[in-house]
Amino acid sequence: MNGDIGLWAVPLAMLGGAIRVSTPFLFVSLGEVITERSGRINLGLEGTLVFGAMSGYALAFLTGSAWIGVLAAALAGAIFGLVHGLLCSLPRVNDIAIGIALMLLGTGLAFFFGKPFIQPVAPDLPAINLGWWSDLPQVQAALRVNVLFLLGFVLALALAWMLRRTRMGLILRVVGDSSDAARALGIRPARVRILATAFGGALAGVGGAYLSLFYPGSWNEGISSGQGLIAVALVIFARWSPVNCFFAALLFGAAGALGPALQSVGVTSGYYLSYAAPFVLTLVVLILSSSKSGALTGAPRELSITK
Amino acid sequence: MSVAGDLPKAGAPSRAWVIPLAARIEGLLLPVAALLAGFAAFALFLLLLGKSPVDFFALVYKAGFGTAFSWSNTLSRAAPLLLAALCVAVPARLGLVVIGGEGAIVLGGVMVGGLALPLSGWPPLIAMPLLACMAALAGAVWIGAVGALRQWRGVNETIASLLMAYIAIALMNHMVEGPLRDPASLNKPSTAPLAEALRVGDLPGWNVHWGLAVAVLACIFAWVLIDRTTIGFAARIAGGNIRAAQVQGLPVGKLVIGFTALGGAFAGLAGYFEVSAVHGSANASLASGYGYTGILIAFLARHNPLAIIPVALLLAGFEASSGLVQRRMDLPDATMTVLQGFVFVAILASETFTGRLNLAALLTKGEQR
Amino acid sequence: MLKSLTRRHFLSTSAGFAGAAALGGLSGPARASGDLTVGFIYVGPRDDYGYNQAHAEAAAVIKAMEGVTVIEEENVAETQDVQQTMESMINFDGASLLFPTSFGYFDPHILEVAPKYPDVRFEHCGGLWSEGMPTNTGSYFGYIGMGQYLNGIAAGHATKTKKIGFVAAKPIPQVLLNINSFLLGARSVDPTITCQVIFTGEWSMAVKEAEATNALADAGVDVVTCHVDGPKVVMETAASRDCFICGYHANQSDLAPEKYLTGAEWNWATVYKDMVEKTLAGAPIDNFVRGGLAEGFIKMSPLGPAVSDAARNQFEATKAKILDGGFAVIEGPLKDNAGNEIAPAGTAYEETDVALESMSYLVEGVIGSTS
Structure with a gap:
């Protein structure tokens, strides 16, 4: 039954952790890639994620359907994105600052309306058992994959294709690289950016719904430990490429599983440091992959933080 | 932007002084109007929930600013926020968005906690400034490293500072529960307590610790540096356009590292006061989010060190009244966060009207024509 | 069934919320009434x-x-x-x-x-x-360690892998006593049982708690308890991994009734009522107050359906002994998990022993370390 697999438990736990933990990072960063490709940065996705987690859980509980919860979270997220997009289309309004203010507003509203939903138990999202071929319960558990994770993977490929091969992708890239060029082509940059930010918000909302409806699978005020904020950082790390976002999210999730996995095989001292592994790893990769010239390859030129 | 506002245009009438004055008035009028608009939106929110906005604002005033106790409550909360906001505002003059001040606060605090034992017998006149300097140094090194990474490796400072904040908190927890743990701190792992003689007390006649005075002085110092010195002028130019600054031969690298380090030093100082005036030793409570609130304050103050003071007071007042609102109106504790969200969105969005009020024309009306 | 219950609970509380909202205003706590x-x-x-x-x-x-x-x-x-x-x-x-x-x-x-x-x-x-x-x-x-000892007895009977698990926040005396008591309770059933502990480092951090619980399940643990501020995530995750669960702090049985063995709960009403009554009567309150099962400071959740008769008997017998007083969990000969002797044969630390409040070790059989 429960086979003792010794040290193999560590890589296996990291694989499982990567799949379990990465989904919120994946969704938020995919959404933010689209937003940033249009030349805007939305730092407020943490607030959107938390509000998505709350509204998703609340709706799933009230209707009895987890999928309605996901839809509600996406809708709520899109509204937050829309607000961000509209406000930042006003001249002289700073997108980073508005993002921070909306982070506060999103979190505040989520906590405000979320109080009655901390106690109740809402239905979970279903999982697909991809580990049916193995006798090991550890493998089966690691490969219990949520539909949203698979959806995120497909979405990453689809967005990469969209950016590269479609008219929509071209419009987005032109707007992100030069407002003037876009206007010359008869594109209205503000409208594209508003839609791109709304799309980013919707995905962040879905990321939040994953937290509250699947893993860890409950709503409380500590549900997010900064996933929304880190995911925005991962976009820069992933060089604005949706496929890279997928790998960045996986890497971050796997590194996050390292701490508990090491403790479970008896490596117990300094656990705070092993818990910091995802942050250290991301920073190290970031330092190694950057260069003095500061040329952020792949960065949209209209993006305020890369100017 | 602010540079252009100070320079009278060639060929302007003799009443050129009106333009900066008008800009000043507008700079005051706009945020206040936006604040009121934010309040109005929140009042509507309360009405929709069936709560009385009048009662609400009366309570906020009473508990935030209405009594002597309210003021000491508000001011105590403001002290760390001022320093945390400077950690964002100072590098922002170079166009850098540093959001990891929390890390510098925490490490400044750990530095003080770690030195508590070695310095226990020292005379306070030497030990206290030394502790403050060491805490500031810890913060300066941490955020300065963010600047160095930006300058030498082209690493984005926003993401680096955020990641480093998480790493700093992990380091703090590790030190406090491991190498620096006072064996006597049983159920709340902490460093050895700071000797009584080295604790920072309250301002004479006030119920607020000295950190507030130091923080206000720090804001004034930062303002003078940025607005009234050539270094600050160079930084503002570099903040506008780094390449242009390099072409003009400005020491951009030194400015980047110096300004990030200075910001970090302010945050480290906040950590110093948290340990020496509030907690008495370093422990996990050091990571209580002041660094993140500081980001908000700095952006609201448009990175103007002097504007940080009223903004931090307003925010601290909101937080001071949170408890009374919770208890009297049966509203959840997140109510204040929602209010802050409304107010901040309104104020930030109001920036779109900057320069559009045309006050200069109003002021000179009648004299010109 | 469960769902409709919780939903009704929700509706009633939100109705209360609306009612309070209607009253609104500064009326709040009426000072005059008290x-x-x-x-x-x-x-x-x-x-x-x-x-x-x-x-x-x-x-x-x-x-x-x-x-x-x-x-x-x-x-x-x-x-x-x-x-x-x-x-x-x-x-x-x-x-x-x-x-x-x-x-x-x-x-x-x-x-x-x-x-x-x-x-x-x-x-x-x-x-x-x-x-x-x-x-x-x-x-x-x-003395909630006694509750964890009773949890351990239920766990000792329920475990098939002979490995039980503990998700803990920080290695501080109160938590260490709970971990040790949980294992020693299980070892009173079968001395070969081991207890794997994972520290999350935070009192409340949902994702870490879920990951820790999964790591325990991956390591072959089949009964889980915890000491974090909000056990909901640990309990739900453990139950989803087919582990039995023992509650802590409050009653968590409605989260997974089939998997819930029992739980160590606080019963602070005893303490608060006593202190408020004394204050109303103008009587002094002791500065140092302690109590356990006997005093009604803690209580056990009702045993769940998965608890066997053998487990029930041992649980009730031990509980009776604890209620009689003088029962000791930490009793010599006992070593810590690094091999150092912590209690020579013949020594016993009763629950009232203040030495337990500065515990700094994990007993033999606990996999994990205190730093």
């Missing part, structure tokens, strides 16, 4: 299925008492926030008995504020009061 205002301060949300809920449930009992007004505040950080909250309750609401319930509130925060208000009583949960501290402060705590 001679005594009691303030409760929580570090997290009141309904976390755990530490804060245990206190809030007791506060609700106090609320129903004659002549008492209860005021509450949640999510108050262990910084100067809590100092200001205490003073605000005293200055604005006239509170004269305060229960700042989080462990980290005591030193330095309560010790800082208490001397300024000699007429106000500050009662702190956790047990740090000692001679020389302000006399208007006091501390109370319960």
